[in-house]
Amino acid sequence: xSTKYLPENVVVEILLRLPVxxxxxxxCVSKRWRFLISDPRFAKSQFRQASERxxxxxxxxxxxxxxxxxxxxxxxxxxxxxxxxxxxxxxRHVSIVGSCNGLVCVAVHRHKGFRIWNPSTGDVRKLxxxxxxxxxxxxxxxxxxxxxxxxxxxxVATSLFLPPYLESEGKLFSLKINSWKTILLGVDASTxxxxxxxxxxxxxxxWQLQLWEKLDGKLWVPxxxxxxxxxxxxxEKFHEMLMPVEVEDRYKGIFFCTLRxxxxxxxxxxxxxxxxELWRMMxxxxxxxxxxxxxxxxxxxxxxxxxxAPVCISRDGQVVAIxxxxxxxxxxxxxxxxxxxxxxSDSRKCEAAIFVxxxxxxxxxxxxxxxxxxxxxxxxxxxxTQMLVHLDNEMQNGDASESR
Numbered sequence: 114x115s116t117k118y119l120p121e122n123v124v125v126e127i128l129l130r131l132p133v134x135x136x137x138x139x140x141c142v143s144k145r146w147r148f149l150i151s152d153p154r155f156a157k158s159q160f161r162q163a164s165e166r167x168x169x170x171x172x173x174x175x176x177x178x179x180x181x182x183x184x185x186x187x188x189x190x191x192x193x194x195x196x197x198x199x200x201x202x203x204x205r206h207v208s209i210v211g212s213c214n215g216l217v218c219v220a221v222h223r224h225k226g227f228r229i230w231n232p233s234t235g236d237v238r239k240l241x242x243x244x245x246x247x248x249x250x251x252x253x254x255x256x257x258x259x260x261x262x263x264x265x266x267x268x269v270a271t272s273l274f275l276p277p278y279l280e281s282e283g284k285l286f287s288l289k290i291n292s293w294k295t296i297l298l299g300v301d302a303s304t305x306x307x308x309x310x311x312x313x314x315x316x317x318x319x320w321q322l323q324l325w326e327k328l329d330g331k332l333w334v335p336x337x338x339x340x341x342x343x344x345x346x347x348x349e350k351f352h353e354m355l356m357p358v359e360v361e362d363r364y365k366g367i368f369f370c371t372l373r374x375x376x377x378x379x380x381x382x383x384x385x386x387x388x389x390e391l392w393r394m395m396x397x398x399x400x401x402x403x404x405x406x407x408x409x410x411x412x413x414x415x416x417x418x419x420x421x422a423p424v425c426i427s428r429d430g431q432v433v434a435i436x437x438x439x440x441x442x443x444x445x446x447x448x449x450x451x452x453x454x455x456x457x458s459d460s461r462k463c464e465a466a467i468f469v470x471x472x473x474x475x476x477x478x479x480x481x482x483x484x485x486x487x488x489x490x491x492x493x494x495x496x497x498t499q500m501l502v503h504l505d506n507e508m509q510n511g512d513a514s515e516s517r
Contacts, residue, residue, distance in 0.1 A: 125149075129159050132167065133233045133470040156472035160214060167470040170425055171196070171217060171232060172456075174438065174463040175206040179456075180232060183425045183433050183467070187441045187452045198230055199237045209464040210267070211256030211313055215471025218256035218267055227267060229256075229288065229475040232468060238475035243269050243284040243293050255311020255318035259346040264289040265478070266346055268311065268318060270298055285349065288478045296349060310464075311344065312372045314379040315397045318344040319354070321372050341372070357381060357392050357403035374467075376426035387411060388448075389421055391432070407432055409448040424465040438463035 119127075128139075128149070140147045149155055170183045182192035197203055198219060210218040210227070217230050227240040254269040270283040283298040311318035320342045341354040369384040378393040381403070388410045396402035409421065423434040431451065433443050443452040 125155075128155075129162050133159075133472060136472060137234060150472065151474075153473075153477040156474065156477065160469070160471040160473055168425075168467055169194075169232075169470060170433065170465060171209065171212065171468050172435070172463060172465045173207055173209050173219070176203075178207070180468075184428045187433070187443055187454045187456070196232050198228060199235055200228075200239065208309075209466045210254050210310060211318075212466040212468040213256060213258045213265065213313060215469050215473050216265060216475055217466060217468055220254070227269075227286075229265065229267075231471070231474055233470040234472060234474065236474040236476055238288075240267070240286060241291075241293065243286070245271055245282055245284065247271055247273060247280060247282040251309075253309045253311065253320060255313065255320070255344065257311075257313040257316070257318055257346050260316070261347045262289065265475075268296070268344060288475060291478075298351065308371060312374050312379065314374045314377075316346055318346065319372055319379060321370065354398075355400045358400070359403075359405075371422075373423060375423060375432070376430075380423075382423060389423075391423060407444075407446060407448060409434075409444060409450075422463075422465070425467050435463055435465060 128136075131139075136150050140150050168183060169180045171178070171180045178196040178198070180194050180196060181187075182189075185192045198205075198207060201207065201221065205221065207219040207221055207228075210220055212218070215231055215233060217232055218227060219230060220227050227243075228237055229240065230237040248271075251273075252269065252271045254267065256265070256267045258265050265288040267286040267288075268283065269286070270281060272281040281298050283296045284293045285296045286293050308321060311320050313319075322340050322342045341356060343352050343354050344350070345352070371382050373380040373382060375391070375393060378395060379397065380394070381392040383390045383392070388408050390405055391407040392403050393406050394403050407423075411421075420437045421434055422436075423432050425433050427433060427443070431443050431445055433441065436442055436453075439455060441452075441454055441456045442450055444450050
């Protein structure tokens with residue numbers, strides 16, 4: 114005997130395996146599908162299944178915001194997409210603050226105008242102004258997810274270095290509560306962040322700090338060593354992490370260094386006289402697990418020091434990097450250049466982040482502005498409710514499997 118409809122569990126399983134771009138069209142199929150696709154539980158389940166196969170590299174290069182599949186050939190234009198942050202005029206440059214679970218935090222100005230945006234669906238949420246009381250010279254920030262509270266958090270801090278003191282102020286935004294709060298930075302008075310963007314890895318945000326020392330009791334000069342400042346998103350506290358021993362031993366030969374998240378590992382990139390060197394922390398939190406994994410000589414490509422920035426590691430272990438803000442290149446583990454293509458307009462200001470295509474929306478989280486996502490009510494289609502019940506069961510089974 115034939116049936117008019119597929120069983121609800123079959124529909125859910127089929128939908129969960131489709132690419133995110135399909136769901137934008139499917140929202141118009143019916144009311145029950147719209148509710149299902151818009152439901153936070155469905156978005157989380159879809160993200161679990163898609164996170165291994167849909168990583169894209171998002172690049173903000175004035176005046177463009179582009180993304181590409183970092184596992185495809187760099188010259189494959191079929192994977193290239195142009196993005197526009199809703200409510201912002203086309204061509205308006207934005208800074209990438211961070212990316213997590215398909216959500217990207219961008220800033221129109223270095224310390225305000227923050228938005229949390231899903232490039233895959235176009236959903237966006239404008240955040241309130243943090244309202245700093247200190248007019249600092251430097252700003253640094255970081256964005257990430259706290260699984261203990263199922264909340265996304267944005268840390269923004271400003272500092273004003275007037276030796277021998279460092280005036281500082283920090284604000285932490287909770288997407289779930291939709292408000293800012295002042296937070297104790299716990300940063301030493303003789304340090305300052307070398308780069309503004311915090312690197313998310315393993316549930317922690319990381320910044321490289323410049324240490325200062327007093328010369329002859331009068332003049333403050335930078336020390337020939339740095340430290341890594343770590344912010345625990347769950348505990349909302351700071352602590353210090355040590356840099357690779359080998360790097361500290363020969364720090365005088367390093368012109369510049371920076372942090373990245375490459376292949377899920379906290380990574381340290383040092384720029385030396387003749388090459389750059391990539392170190393990865395293979396066992397998070399264990400200093401002895403820092404290991405050199407790549408060295409690229411400057412003569413392989415035409416570039417100046419500091420302008421070659423590794424941004425991601427592809428599925429086959431190759432490193433994709435941006436050179437001089439205009440070109441993309443791919444190299445193997447031996448540092449040999451495999452691909453080298455011009456990809457952007459003539460821009461020195463180029464920022465990048467990896468994001469995973471997902472249905473997670475910044476508006477799934479309730480807040481004072483009432484932007485939270487409404488769940489189906491008793492008056493909505495009963496079939497939708499049955500599908501969500503099945504989805505709840507699937508997620509519970511998935512949680513049980515992950516805990517074993």
